[in-house]
Amino acid sequence: MNSPVLPVTSKPWISGAEPPFVRISKVTKRFGDFYAVDDVSLDIYKGELFCLLGGSGCGKSTLLRMLAGFETPTEGRIEIDGQDMAGKAPYERPTNMMFQSYALFPHMTVEKNVAYGLFRDGVRKAEAMEKVAEMLKLVQLTPFAGRKPHQLSGGQRQRVALARSLVKRPKLLLLDEPLGALDKKLREETQFELIKIQETLGVTFIVVTHDQEEAMTLASRIGVMNAGQIVQVGEPPEIYEHPDSRFVADFIGxxxxxxGRVSEDEVDYVRLDVPELQGPVHVGHGVSCTIDQKLWYAIRPEKIRLTRERPEGVRNAFPVYVEEVAYMGNLSIYRLKLASGKYVHATRANLSRHEEDTITWHEDVWASWADNAGVVLTR
Structure with missing residues (x-):
């Protein structure tokens, strides 16, 4: 949730001020009868940190490998910086790829690992070592230049792999689950380092991840994938607050x-009959729908307010029973049971160390939310 909010002028996907740097047009990849990637079209712009997000087997890594040249599309076209990539081998492309395993040479020092690609390309030693020193400084590994991979922590090995991928200054860096091998705290710290490095160099990054929080933190935009298809593309706040399908709403957070079913359909509001709530839900804006149409209503746990008395002037208020409370430090998660038997979750930020009269286990309370707090989904 920490992605910077950029002005529209800095968002070429909105302003149209420049052509896409990566253009994926109707790309399909079949393995026999199985569609790993199914008719995907996607534009990515220069300088973006774009995340492909999805569960295992959704096609995100296959799409990344086609960009790198390790797989060939069955159908469709891939362009990078205005050039068609058809028939181009990985070493002929303006790309580099950082693998989840890091693939460091265990017998080489950090310095030699980073320099390896430059020497393979015939770069003179003095020039190569100058570039390596610059890159090690950027990833804060200068003191570790003489160490070997087994003498480094997981986060340090990750930065060596990143430096090796960037030292040749590719136009496009492809990262396949780059932080997956790190523990939670180190992963969170490294996310911000990755953002800083990407902003410093201005290289376009495409990151594959299954971790929603990681994508929300890193990305300028996110492409959510399911069953080989891109199901929604947007900036992190858009994906989270305005999912356009039940899959995206459920997958993100x-x-x-x-x-529910539509019982009133007016220009400025919609009312839904929701059996599981045993009452109507008031939506404070118009929705493209018809009377009696089946819809789905999604409400995030942090949008729900819990009170012992029914709040005045709130249309969406329902009695619940507090069955469980999980204390997570920064917040508490409430497992609530509706009269219909359905369970819902609410969260509350723990803003002070000692709170008296806090709602707790085995209480009958009211769960309420604002008219515009939820999202109506048609699919």
Missing amino acids: SVNMFE
Whole structure:
């Protein structure tokens, strides 16, 4: 949730001020009868840190490998910096790829690992070592130049792999689950280092990840994938606050989902009959729908307010029973049971160290939310 909010002028996907740097047009990859990637079209712009996000087997790594040249599209076209990549081998492309395993040479020092690609390309030693020193300084590994990979921590090995990928200054860096091998705290710290390095160099990054929080933190934009297809592309706040399908709403973060039918359809509001809530939900804006149409209503746990008395002037308020409370330090998660038997979750930020009269286990309370707090989904 920490992605910077950029002005529209810095968002070429909105302003149209420049052509896409990477253009994927109707790309399909089949393995026999299996569609790993299915008719994907996607534009990525120069200087972006773009994340492909999805679960295992959704096609994100296959799409990355086609960009790198390790797989050939069955159908479709890939362009990088205005050039068609058809028939170009990986070493002929303006790309480099950083693998999840890091693939460091265990018998080489950090310095030699980073320099390896430059020497393979015939760069003179003095020039190569100057570039290596510059890159090690950028990733804060200068004191470790003489060490070997087994003498480094996981985070340090990750930065060596990143330096090796960037030292040749590719136009496009492809990263396949780059932080997957790190523990949670180190992964969070490294995310911000990755953003800083990308902004410093201005290289376009495409990152594959299954971690929603990682994508939300890193990305200028996210492409959510499912079953070989891109199901939604948007900036992190758009993906989180305005998912356009039940899959995206459920995949990104935590959500409470209800099925309902339209009972009132007006220009400035919609009312849904929701059996699991045993009452109507008031939506404070118009929705493209018809009377009696089946829809789904999604509400995030942090949007739900818990009170012992029914709040005045709030249309969406429902009695619940507090069955469980999980204390997570920065927040508490409430597992609530509706009269219908359905369970929902609410979260509350723990803003002070000692709170008296806090709602706790085995209480009958009210769960409420604002008219515009939820999202209506048609698919």
